[in-house]
Amino acid sequence: MKISLPEKVKFIIDEIYDEGYEAFIVGGCVRDSIIGVKPHDYDITTNAKPDDIKRIFNEFKIIDNGIKHGTVGVIIEKEVYEITTYRIEDEYEKNRRPKNVEFTSDIVKDLKRRDFTINAIAYNDRVGIVDKFNGLDDIESxxxxxxxxxxxxxxxxxxxxxxxxxxxxxxxxxxxxxxxxxxxxxxxxxxxxxxxxxxxxxxxxxxxxxxxxxxxxxxxxxxxxxxVYKYKNKDIDEIEKKISILKKCDCDVAQRLAMLEYILSFNEINNCNKEERSKYYVKNIMNMNLVNSLVYPKKVVHEVDKLIEYMYKDIDCDNLQIKYILGEIGSKLLKKVLKLKKCIIIIV
The missing domain is CATH 1.10.110.30 (Hydrophobic Seed Protein)
Structure with missing residues (x-):
């Protein structure tokens, strides 16, 4: 199998080989290339140690704040290329990070520590595909x-x-x-x-x-x-039927999060009178919803909360009401509310 490498990536790999070492692209960029999706970036792995990489690319600006874990960034024409030495990892602390990182000269040992088989594939033009954990089969399947x-x-x-x-x-x-x-x-x-x-x-x-x-x-x-939210198992089948509506929403994080929250909270809110739904949501649910429980920018949190609040309100084409809503949330958010309400008709 042949993967087309960008010129700068090929240059980096060739430079490392010229110094007597080996190097491969690895992980998501290999997976995406095989699938036919253009990678956003390229991770490069090598048996060269970080100090060797700094020496090989001493004519370029170097970023070495990841050197403790074996990663050196090389800046070529304003683009950063991360090059990481093959490594094996010690016992992990608190299910998050390894206590120690040990370098190895074996690409297979490096691939073995990775998360999923589809991400444990390496490639260069000289060797071709290195796939010891059947990642290609899993991509195909x-x-x-x-x-x-x-x-x-x-x-x-x-x-x-x-x-x-x-x-x-x-x-x-x-x-x-x-x-x-x-x-x-x-x-x-x-x-x-x-x-x-x-x-x-x-x-x-x-x-x-x-x-x-x-x-x-x-x-x-x-x-x-x-x-985040104490969802009841009895609601899962209903949520699963409705959640596909997210695909019909614009690819906008606030709109999708608002629609998701509407779907997840609907059963509880549905027990209220129509006139009380928005107030009930704001008072009893909003502070423990997804966007408030995780770490989103304040602007996104505000937008999502306002969208949901008005998704639970009846909006008539009354000039006075429209003027009031415009004063509260502005035309941009009102347009998003109306788009989401149009989607809601499909699932209610």
């Missing part, structure tokens, strides 16, 4: 599966639990059964992960081409374990 024992991979870094769901949503892949069962078993590990990292992964799921995979975060009690 559209499966997300951990490298080795899933319980071990998730205990090393609890964020991988959500990353599995994120890759499933991004790529439209199925999570392999053993990996999925391990997610259910180990969901509590997510309590040890920072809200910032969790927020980033959940946002990517919501904004993906398959946002319906969000349902797995509920089914596996992941939301419950990070203290």
């Amino acid at each position: 559209k499966i997300v599966k951990t490298v080795g024992n899933p319980d071990e991979r998730f205990s090393e870094d609890g964020l991988r639990i959500i990353r599995a769901i994120r890759f499933s949503s991004k790529l439209g892949f199925r999570i392999e059964d053993k990996t999925l069962h391990s997610i259910y078993r180990n969901a509590e590990i997510i309590k040890n992960i920072s809200r910032e990292r969790i927020t980033d992964e959940i946002t990517k799921i919501v904004m993906s081409n398959s946002p319906m995979k969000f349902i797995l975060l509920i089914e596996a009690d992941i939301l419950k374990n990070i203290g």
